[in-house]
Amino acid sequence: LEILLLSGDAEEAATVALSATQRYSQSVSVWSLSLQTLMQLGSGDMARLFHDALTHVNPKESLPLWQLQLQWSKANQSAEETEAIFKRGLLSPVTAVAMEMKELYLDWSYSAGGYKKTRKTFASLQENRPLSKRFFTRMIEIEKEQETPKINNLRDYYERVLQEFGTADDGESR
Numbered sequence: 001l002e003i004l005l006l007s008g009d010a011e012e013a014a015t016v017a018l019s020a021t022q023r024y025s026q027s028v029s030v031w032s033l034s035l036q037t038l039m040q041l042g043s044g045d046m047a048r049l050f051h052d053a054l055t056h057v058n059p060k061e062s063l064p065l066w067q068l069q070l071q072w073s074k075a076n077q078s079a080e081e082t083e084a085i086f087k088r089g090l091l092s093p094v095t096a097v098a099m100e101m102k103e104l105y106l107d108w109s110y111s112a113g114g115y116k117k118t119r120k121t122f123a124s125l126q127e128n129r130p131l132s133k134r135f136f137t138r139m140i141e142i143e144k145e146q147e148t149p150k151i152n153n154l155r156d157y158y159e160r161v162l163q164e165f166g167t168a169d170d171g172e173s174r
Contacts, residue, residue, distance in 0.1 A: 001037050014043045021049075025056040032064055039072050046072055059094045066097055070104060079112050090128065099132045106138055118142055119153075126160065136161040 001020075004013035017034035024030040031053040038044040050069040054062055066089050073082040086108065089101030102125050109121035122139045140157045143149050 001033060005037065005040070010041050010043070013037055014041055018044070021053070025052075026058065028057050028061045028064060031057060032068060035065070035068055035072075039068075046076070059092065059097070062092075062094065063097050063100060066092075066101065067104075070108075074108070082108070082112075090125070095130045099130050099135070102128070103132060103135050103138060106135060106142075110142055115142065115146060131164055133161060133165050136164070 001013055001016055004010075004016060014037070017037045020030050021034045035046075035049060035053060038046065038049065050065065050072070053065050054069075057065065066085075069085055070082065070089075073085050083105075086101055086105040090098055090105070092098045092101065105125070106118060106121055110118040118139070125135070136157055140154060140161075143153050143157065
């Protein structure tokens with residue numbers, strides 16, 4: 001694929017990328033490389049291809065595909081479509097995927113909709129397991145970045161993180 005791209009043969013690169021995903025449909029690395037190639041070329045029904053990729057690979061290995069899909073969606077789709085991807089990712093039975101989606105969703109909410117949207121996103125997700133320490137500490141950071149941080153909100157966030165994870169800090173960020 002890289003050689004075809006370097007030689008300027010975009011059409012053949014797209015053909016090879018699609019063929020590779022059919023031949024090695026359970027390989028995360030093949031899907032990843034093929035999807036990146038197709039994204040670069042701007043060819044193919046990317047939404048369908050990401051759906052196919054996530055259908056074929058082992059969910060426990062799917063996090064890189066979720067991240068790639070979000071990268072593509074932020075650049076090429078509406079905020080509503082990107083938000084729908086986050087919401088699908090939150091439903092993943094794989095803890096690592098669900099937690100990462102939750103953390104990325106919080107950051108995206110802040111960049112896409114500002115503080116109010118972030119507070120709304122946080123409120124809707126703070127009871128949904130799995131939870132990570134990083135999810136709460138990110139919300140604390142966002143609150144502190146505000147011109148006038150709300151002390152009551154900060155207190156609530158700190159109390160919540162203590163309630164969930166205790167007072168021992170073992171250096172673990174999750």
